[in-house]
Amino acid sequence: MDKIGIVERIKRLSTKKTEKMFLNDFLLTWDKSRDELEAVFEVAEILRGMRENNISPRVFDSGLGVSIFRDNSTRTRFSFASACNMLGLAVQDLDEGKSQIAHGETVRETATMVSFMADVIGIRDDMYLGAGHTYMKEVAQSVSQGYQEGVLAQRPTLVNLQCDIDHPTQTMSDALHLINTFGGIEKLKGKKIAMTWAYSPSYGKPLSVPQGIIGLMTRFGMDVSFAYPKGYNVMAEVEEVALQNCRRSGGSFTTVNSMAEAFKDADIVYPKSWAPYHVMEERTKLLKVQDQQGLKDLEVSCLKNNKQFIQWECTEELMQTTREGSALYMHCLPADITGVSCNQGEVAASVFDRYRVPLYVQASYKPLVIAAMIFLSKFNNPAEQLMQIIESGRTRTGA
Amino acid sequence: MDKIGIVERIKRLSTKKTEKMFLNDFLLTWDKSRDELEAVFEVAEILRGMRENNISPRVFDSGLGVSIFRDNSTRTRFSFASACNMLGLAVQDLDEGKSQIAHGETVRETATMVSFMADVIGIRDDMYLGAGHTYMKEVAQSVSQGYQEGVLAQRPTLVNLQCDIDHPTQTMSDALHLINTFGGIEKLKGKKIAMTWAYSPSYGKPLSVPQGIIGLMTRFGMDVSFAYPKGYNVMAEVEEVALQNCRRSGGSFTTVNSMAEAFKDADIVYPKSWAPYHVMEERTKLLKVQDQQGLKDLEVSCLKNNKQFIQWECTEELMQTTREGSALYMHCLPADITGVSCNQGEVAASVFDRYRVPLYVQASYKPLVIAAMIFLSKFNNPAEQLMQIIESGRTRTGA
């Protein structure tokens, strides 16, 4: 993308209605309008273009990006750090082990105390059903109130880095990957995507990726085929969201109980393991009361149950049944690769290897998507701001 | 505060004698002159004004702020990070668990090794009586020597983020809160502040807040009523400091053994738990020899002793006895709130709730106060520097 291309995109961005994103959070994609989603894609691509042209998009001369990771993470941590850094924010991690949070501080108090100089808060909290999204809303409410009461000089905005319901920075990156692979958002209409469960030797994987995918891809008029073994259903509310999306977008949402059916003539396949909803519910209860024996028993029974579906693997044979035998294979990574990272997993090594480059490209959008979400929540005139960056001519690297 | 207000404050700052702060540390408030304390308040308010007017006070184009936390901390960690970030310094944490410090390095060597590019060092070390302040002086001496010997290119200055004796970033924030609440530093003269012990179900809380409060508020001609149950006394040296301060400022310092007496007609109340001096002494000894059983026994006996004073709670009834029933309630947070964070604690939930906003405002000064301390230690012409920032017109946020 050259400078002319960047400017064209900025013009396109200026036609999108994004006022409601200003000083607002990005928690669930289905809370956002089509214009708002498209604005995220545009800004992400503009930022990529700027980087390619050695233009620095630093719009903060100082400021903090607070990160709260309630689950381990490498790629999301680095993506958030990269996004903050690109815009000029320093990351300050709220490490709950190191802090006094465990000692009876309320969410409101802690949220306020870390926000005096915070411009953005990124949260990953995907371990407990019914907890992550609720926690994010509590934090959002706390800092809103703090801003209204004059306690906070600015309203830090939240970016959901994965909760129990949605994983918007992942699925928006996935969508941008599809847009660029198929040549435009309008090209996604009518494409069949198979979001399917796959076998993994581990258990307790969050539901947020499959939920996020069915809740987002149905926005673009895609035919979403959702496949999982009996019992591995996800939150009913999100399935309802997917159905409603289809009514507006002209897409379709079908649930099937066979990987083969989902893969048949698919343009895109996204085979990935997750825990059954009822197991996650049970696990949440046990975690709350710290029932270690109960957790061990649940793991054993769940792994045993998983084993029934060991044939749910993305094999070369299944890939052959997709559109022209060449569907785009997607994964949020890391994948359980048969014979590589485990004996028997989600995907055959040869399939994974063939798609390694597109998988890495898929992942590469995340820092840009996060930066776009931050950018759109901090400026009510994003197109104008981006134009000024271009005009200032500040280089990212070099004296 | 608008730009004119900021410039007025800068003029006022220029009348204060602050030369001795240059390349010097901020360890104890009573080592600082009245002018120096007032300079901190002015710079803190100027920095707040700048932020409100989207002016970036970044005076470092690069540089490190080293943080050494020998005790857990959320709010102080974020305050230090915010202060450094605002001025352009990156925080580098000296995590003694991760480092080789345990393997026989001397304080001098480590202090030097982390300081080659350090502009400021923030230290929290409040666990052991007789240790924290001593450690800070050792570090200060080491880096002074390193600078004199030509080993260090600059003299990193120290900010005491809490030691066994004082907690100057807290108490200076508290004082600034009082100044703004009562309409000026001169308005504090003659105001009665009750610094009182309060019951908490935990034990071993540091003495630095009560010590810091009696050592600072007596500077401003306040009537400091210091209340605690028999045996819960603090360091005698600091009580002596408070008495001496009063002789100069015209204030008073009275020790009483009843919360009710302290609260009577008070303009401000600061009820907070702390451990008795002799318990902290005993605990320090046991910690040094890692006597786990001794520590457990001490905790049991101390908690049992605390229970005798369970009625030392900041209740609505007690608040009614203060000046017009509406004294300002203060706390350094987090507080032990009865029925909220514990069964029976330092303060009634309704009192705490009523003062939630002022308590958060009180906390909000800390990043600004720390930044002011750093600023005044790094520039021998602070008013001139601040004027130049205004004139440069660099915005904090926006292209």
Place this chain on the structure above:
Amino acid sequence: MDKIGIVERIKRLSTKKTEKMFLNDFLLTWDKSRDELEAVFEVAEILRGMRENNISPRVFDSGLGVSIFRDNSTRTRFSFASACNMLGLAVQDLDEGKSQIAHGETVRETATMVSFMADVIGIRDDMYLGAGHTYMKEVAQSVSQGYQEGVLAQRPTLVNLQCDIDHPTQTMSDALHLINTFGGIEKLKGKKIAMTWAYSPSYGKPLSVPQGIIGLMTRFGMDVSFAYPKGYNVMAEVEEVALQNCRRSGGSFTTVNSMAEAFKDADIVYPKSWAPYHVMEERTKLLKVQDQQGLKDLEVSCLKNNKQFIQWECTEELMQTTREGSALYMHCLPADITGVSCNQGEVAASVFDRYRVPLYVQASYKPLVIAAMIFLSKFNNPAEQLMQIIESGRTRTGA
């Protein structure tokens, strides 16, 4: 150094051939040409001069320096952070405990995932023989491939912060210390340096410092006397490198089994403990299979063996035998000092004390050397870039 001195050095730098350093890694000093080593010294000194003249060498407006520490570290961690900060990069630590790396991710995938916005990667991996350097090459290959395949927008370059073979940021700092002490790189020719083993009550210390020293100092025509007790030999490949270096440089490389012989008439002494190569080999095997009992047994036998050579200490008596009794004493720190950090160690307290200032100066070069390595790997016109920094006149500190 004044501005004229800096400009002179920049001119000298412009005569060095450094094109191959561009987008390349710094893993082993013997992979670099004499011109390239000298360029590192020049840039390090130029950066020091800039700092002394309050000129900010920030050439990145944003960007990440990724640090991967597979062994504890204070000084190297701070040196890397300082170097990155000086150039404008934010450090993001890849903490493998916090990340998902343990869960079956390949080196290639992780290296790519952390590199989307990374300009440099600093790695310390010195625990296992045959592992550290191999790992670094794998990471280098991964990011090269990622760049070629269009996955990465830039090629992050690697800096070896210590591996099983070499410790180039240490030894290059050591060499710069020698250059400045003796008045120029050409003055090192013919100087005798004693790189000798010394007794330490700990075991398992890496071989990278002695290996790095013999592999580097032989480049400058020095007479390297390498002394260790029977059995404490290092990697034969590196001894071969040292011998080859001598053939080109006119220096000499002699292995002796006595500290006294090495010290005799030495201009420089570098007494330091390390584990015997065969012990490190055995330890690597045991660590790989997590044989805890085997590791304990090895430690016991190794410490027992060490004790035979307890007289290998850098004493005043030995120092007397060096050139005019005043050889320069060097150590990478922390040292095991007899009667200070241990009962009986590598060096007598009086010797260490006498050389404390030069030892700290020696350490002070590391941030500059790392920054120079980064600078030379990121710009193909380093002299021009440095000239532009001087001309821009941006100050490091002050409004």
